Amino acid sequence: MNISLAIRRNVRERAANHCEYCRLAQSSFPLVSFHVEHVIARQHGGGDDMGNLCLACHWCNLFKGPNLSSLVDGELTRLFNPRMDNWMDHFQVVEGFIVGSTSVGVATANLFNMNDADRVEL
Numbered sequence: 243m244n245i246s247l248a249i250r251r252n253v254r255e256r257a258a259n260h261c262e263y264c265r266l267a268q269s270s271f272p273l274v275s276f277h278v279e280h281v282i283a284r285q286h287g288g289g290d291d292m293g294n295l296c297l298a299c300h301w302c303n304l305f306k307g308p309n310l311s312s313l314v315d316g317e318l319t320r321l322f323n324p325r326m327d328n329w330m331d332h333f334q335v336v337e338g339f340i341v342g343s344t345s346v347g348v349a350t351a352n353l354f355n356m357n358d359a360d361r362v363e364l
Contacts, residue, residue: 245278245290253278257297262324263306264340264356266299270364274300281323283308296324301361305354312349322350338362 254276259268261276268276279298282288285308298306311320322332332347333340340356342348351357 245295249290249292249295250278252292253295253297256292260297261299261302262296262329263298263302263322263350263354264361265329266301266361266364268297268299271299276300277303279303279306281325282310286310293325301358302354302356309353312353314345314349314352317345319345319349321353322346 254268259276260266261268277298277300278295280288280290281294281296284290288294306321309321311318313319322329327346332342332344333351334343335341339362340351342351355361
């Protein structure tokens with residue numbers, strides 16, 4: 243099923259044109275359109291409704307893939323869910339680096355490679 247243009251527009255507006263994972267602004271990449279992506283991938287039963295969609299930069303979308311979790315200190319840990327989690331509860335920005343302040347934040351920042359040198363520079 244294709245996601246309608248109206249829903250895509252609503253997701254983009256809800257996110258204020260920022261990646262809902264790393265908070266990078268779409269204006270930082272005028273030639274690369276951010277993705278309307280599934281928080282829970284279709285292959286895991288996620289739907290095309292607004293409650294399962296978010297705006298993601300190309301980096302976050304690429305590294306996330308269909309993943310729902312990652313390992314933190316050997317423990318399986320769920321990833322940040324922008325539809326149910328508050329960003330400030332799980333992350334903080336320290337000198338341009340996104341630092342996980344919970345295991346969910348650590349798992350997400352690590353799996354999504356949020357502190358790659360190019361990303362930090364932006």
